[in-house]
Amino acid sequence: MTARLNGAQPYALGLFRIVTGLLFACHGAVALFGVLGGADGKGGTAATGAWPNWYAAVIELVGGTLVLLGLGTRIAAFISSGAMAYAYFKVHQPQALWPIENNGEGAAMYCWAMFLLIFTGSGAFGLDRLLAKRTSTQEQRSADQTPVAA
Template sequence: MPLVPSSVVDTARPYVVGLSRIAIGLLFTCHGAASLFGVLGGAKGGGTVEALSWPGWYAAVIQLVGGALVTLGLGTRTAAVICSGSMAYAYFSVHQEHSLFPLQNGGEPSALFCWALLLVAATGPGALALDTLLPRRSTSAATEPATA
C-alpha cells in the first residue's frame, strides 16, 4: 500500500507544479535583475553587464523578462522554452569549452536552469498561474469565416 493515496497526489500535483514554476521563475528573474541592475550581488565581478553587449545583456533581459513571465504563469510554455534555450546556449558557448562536466566548468546553474525550464515548458504552468485567469479562445471561432 502506498504511503500517500493517489487521490491526494492527484489533488496536490497542480499545486506542486505551480509552486515549482514560481520558485524556478523567481530564481531566474533574480539572475537577470542582478546582471542588469547590480542588485542581489550584481553580475560576475559585482557590477552590471554593459548595455546591448552580446550575449550578456541579452541573456540578462531574457532572464528578467522570461523569468517574470514564468513566475507569474503568463505565456508560461513559450517563455520557458526561450529561457531554457538561452541557458543551453550559455552552457555550450561559455561553459563547455572549459570542461565537459558542469561541476568542473562552472555551468551547473546554466544546466539546471535549462532542464528545469524545459520541464516547466513540458508540464505547463500548474495551479496559481495568470494564464488560468485569461479567457481561452475557442478553436471553432478561429476557424469560422468572419461575416460582415
C-alpha cells in the same frame, strides 16, 4: 496516498514554477541592475548590448518574470530554456566536460527546469490558467445567450 499526491500535482507544479521564475528573474536583475551584489559581486552590471551577457540577462529577467506570473509560460520557458542551453554549450562546456567542473550547473538546471515547464504549462496559481478559465466562461455565456432562429 498516490491519489492525494496526484491531486496536489497542479499546486506543486505551480510552486515549482513560481520559485524557478523568481530565481531566474533574480539572475537577470543582478546582471542588469547590479542588485544583490551585481554581476561581478561588487554591484557591477552587464554592459548594455554586450553579447551574450546583456541579452541573457534580459531573457532571464523578462522570461523569469513571465514564468513567475504564469503568463505565457510555455513560450517564455521555451525561450529561457534555449538561452540556458546556449549559455551552457557556448560559455561553460568548452571549459570542461561536466557542469560541476565548468561552473555550468546553474545554466544546465535552469535549461531543464524551463524545458519541463514547456510541456507542463503553468500549473496552479498561474495567470495562464486564470485567463483560460475566464475566456472559456465568457465563450460559454455568449453561446448560452445566442438566440435560436425560428
